[in-house]
Amino acid sequence: MRFSDRGKRTAQLEAIKLREIPDHESAGDADFAEVEHRARLFKLVEKLPGDQRRVVTMRFAHQKSIAEIAKDIGRSEGAIKQLQFRGLQSLRAMVGER
Numbered sequence: 001m002r003f004s005d006r007g008k009r010t011a012q013l014e015a016i017k018l019r020e021i022p023d024h025e026s027a028g029d030a031d032f033a034e035v036e037h038r039a040r041l042f043k044l045v046e047k048l049p050g051d052q053r054r055v056v057t058m059r060f061a062h063q064k065s066i067a068e069i070a071k072d073i074g075r076s077e078g079a080i081k082q083l084q085f086r087g088l089q090s091l092r093a094m095v096g097e098r
Contacts, residue, residue, distance in 0.1 A: 041091070041095075044091055044094045044095065045087075045091065047094065048087050048090055048091070051073075051083050052083050052084075052087035052090065053087065054073065055073070055080055055083040055084050055087060056084060056087040056088065056091070058072070059084055066081060066084075
């Protein structure tokens with residue numbers, strides 16, 4: 001490989017690397033949009049009935065398993081699954097209204 005070829009190849013690699021780096025402005029916008037989306041969801045979760053709100057929060061915000069939630073709340077795993085299902089169903093309906 002000649003020296004001039006190496007310089008061209010290096011320049012090409014640098015150009016490729018620059019194209020792969022996300023634009024800070026667009027990346028920041030995406031992060032901001034994600035934060036806004038999560039904030040809206042948490043506000044909607046607050047509107048759920050108590051048990052549904054508690055299960056959805058423990059399941060998704062605290063990342064607890066169905067078994068852990070059942071033990072903490074003192075309900076059966078089946079009851080927790082039903083509360084989660086109904087809570088998510090209500091959230092989907094609320095998001096659809098917007």
